[in-house]
Amino acid sequence: MEKRKFAKLGIDVSLLGFGCMRFPTGADGKIDQTQAEEMMDKAIQNGVNYIDTAYPYHNGESETFVGKVLKKYPRDSFYLATKLPVWLVNSIEDVDRLFNEQLQKLQTDHVDFYLMHAMGKERWDAMLKLGCVERLEQLKAEGKIRFLGFSFHDSYEVFEEILNYRDWDFCQIQLNYMDIDEQAGMKGYKLAEEKGIPLTIMEPIKGGSLASFGEDIMEVFHEVRPGASAASFALRYVASLPNILTVLSGMSSMEQVEDNLKTFMDFVPMEEKEYRAIDKVKEIMNSRIQNGCTGCRYCMPCPFGVDIPGNFSVWNRYHMYQNYYVVNWQWENMGRDGKQAKNCKECGKCEKSCPQHLAIREDLKKVQVDLDKKEMIPGRK
Numbered sequence: 001m002e003k004r005k006f007a008k009l010g011i012d013v014s015l016l017g018f019g020c021m022r023f024p025t026g027a028d029g030k031i032d033q034t035q036a037e038e039m040m041d042k043a044i045q046n047g048v049n050y051i052d053t054a055y056p057y058h059n060g061e062s063e064t065f066v067g068k069v070l071k072k073y074p075r076d077s078f079y080l081a082t083k084l085p086v087w088l089v090n091s092i093e094d095v096d097r098l099f100n101e102q103l104q105k106l107q108t109d110h111v112d113f114y115l116m117h118a119m120g121k122e123r124w125d126a127m128l129k130l131g132c133v134e135r136l137e138q139l140k141a142e143g144k145i146r147f148l149g150f151s152f153h154d155s156y157e158v159f160e161e162i163l164n165y166r167d168w169d170f171c172q173i174q175l176n177y178m179d180i181d182e183q184a185g186m187k188g189y190k191l192a193e194e195k196g197i198p199l200t201i202m203e204p205i206k207g208g209s210l211a212s213f214g215e216d217i218m219e220v221f222h223e224v225r226p227g228a229s230a231a232s233f234a235l236r237y238v239a240s241l242p243n244i245l246t247v248l249s250g251m252s253s254m255e256q257v258e259d260n261l262k263t264f265m266d267f268v269p270m271e272e273k274e275y276r277a278i279d280k281v282k283e284i285m286n287s288r289i290q291n292g293c294t295g296c297r298y299c300m301p302c303p304f305g306v307d308i309p310g311n312f313s314v315w316n317r318y319h320m321y322q323n324y325y326v327v328n329w330q331w332e333n334m335g336r337d338g339k340q341a342k343n344c345k346e347c348g349k350c351e352k353s354c355p356q357h358l359a360i361r362e363d364l365k366k367v368q369v370d371l372d373k374k375e376m377i378p379g380r381k
Contacts, residue, residue: 001047002267004245006198009147009169013079013246015239016264017050017200018043020066021057022250031058031065039257040069044078046261050246052200054083054117055102067106080108081200083117083151084136086127095135099144113200114145115172120154124162133166151202152184159184163191170245172200176210177237177278178285179203193243201238201247208252209321210234217281224277231256232263237278240269288319291363292356299350299360307339308350308360315367324374331371341367 002015023036040051051070053062063082070078082102089095103109114136116127127133139145147169152159163171171192173184180186192199205211211231213221221233239247251257293312302308311334314327334340341364350360 001049001261002239002264003047004198006245008196008198009245011079012049014047014049014264015244015246015267016043016048016235016260017052017081017246017248018048019202019248019250020051020053020062022252023058023062023065024252025058029059031061033065035254036065037069039251039254040066042254042257043251043261044073046265048261049078050081050113050200050248051078052081052113052248053106055085055088055098063102063105067108071107075108079112080106081113081115082106082111083115084132086116086119086123086132089127089130089132092130092132092135095132099139103144110144110146112146113170114139114148116150118153119150119158119162120152121158121161124158149200152188154183156184156187159188160191163188163195163197168197170198170200172202172248174203175199175201175238176204176206176234178206178210178282189241189243197243198245199243200245204238204247204249205231205234206321207250207326209323209326211256212323213281214322217284220277220280220284224271224273229259229263231259233274233278235260235263236268236270236274239264239267285320288322289316290319290366291316291358293358294356296355298353298355302344302350303347304343304345305338306341306343306364307334308364310334310339311341311364311367315363315370318371324371327371328374340371341365 003012004015005012018040024032026032051066053066055063057063070080084095084098088098102111116132136145136148140148149168149170149172150162151172152162153174159173173188174182175185175189189199211229211234213230218230221228221230235247235249238244249256249260251260291312293309293316295309295313297309299308310330314331314334318324318327344361344364346361348361351358354360
């Protein structure tokens with residue numbers, strides 16, 4: 001198993017990390033513990049030593065399950081990561097209460113990598129006001145936390161503010177070859193690298209979106225690396241960056257575990273021809289965009305509550321990835337909030353303001369028809 005070592009941390013961490021938010025589940029929606037334990041055992045026995053969970057994963061079940069499985073292994077044989085659910089923190093007492101609850105669920109007396117979970121501007125400001133960071137630093141001084149960091153979902157500017165607040169041991173960002181300009185993105189990666197702060201990477205396969213493609217895209221990949229999986233390209237793309245501590249994969253089946261182990265047991269950094277192949281794949285995916293909405297929002301507000309740019313964003317991503325499950329959460333939330341395209345009354349106000357001169361009313365009809373199918377694009381293999 002490929003390992004990464006940073007002088008800042010002084011430990012050897014497996015370049016593949018096991019993300020514990022997408023375990024296989026049974027008909028009742030709960031973790032299939034037999035299958036999930038076999039997957040974790042397989043990964044650990046093949047050198048994976050970074051295990052990442054969090055308070056809300058699997059409706060709060062993940063930490064308890066992970067703690068039970070890891071109890072079989074010597075505590076110094078793995079690095080355990082979990083996260084403070086900052087949205088539940090309303091006082092310093094809540095920090096201690098939640099942290100102690102996590103220790104109990106995980107059956108451990110310390111957490112190796114502890115993160116402030118899913119930080120954005122509002123959450124960061126709230127934690128600063130409460131003195132949350134200082135309390136976590138105290139827990140670190142007490143030996144209950146080895147390395148302190150944060151995971152992040154917001155703009156680069158907010159990332160820069162948080163990263164510059166203190167000398168973090170590490171931090172976690174979303175990064176994959178389709179999202180280099182989203183959230184912290186590649187710009188955030190470079191800032192962390194400059195500051196000597198190692199990164200753990202989440203969503204390297206974009207929630208599975210970069211693991212399954214039609215024949216047109218797989219032909220591009222197989223021209224440069226015959227037989228390689230689409231997921232291996234996505235994982236190697238981020239793992240080839242030097243300031244990466246570990247790449248988290250939320251594995252849902254033994255097949256995924258085995259494929260990821262194959263990628264990292266004999267890890268080969270990306271070659272120039274493979275970067276060119278990924279650029280070509282991105283061109284193919286971008287060519288599937290259905291309209292040229294730039295998200296400028298000149299069309300807003302809609303008198304009838306339709307989120308016009310939001311609908312077009314969902315529609316374009318649905319066609320890019322050819323998979324409903326890439327957009328289902330956003331689309332269904334828009335439905336609950338009355339923001340879907342079906343609420344359009346065709347008044348035409350939006351089209352008069354659109355600098356791209358889009359046929360908004362006709363496109364909104366197409367959005368609703370396409371997304372109501374809730375399926376992969378017909379003909380995709």
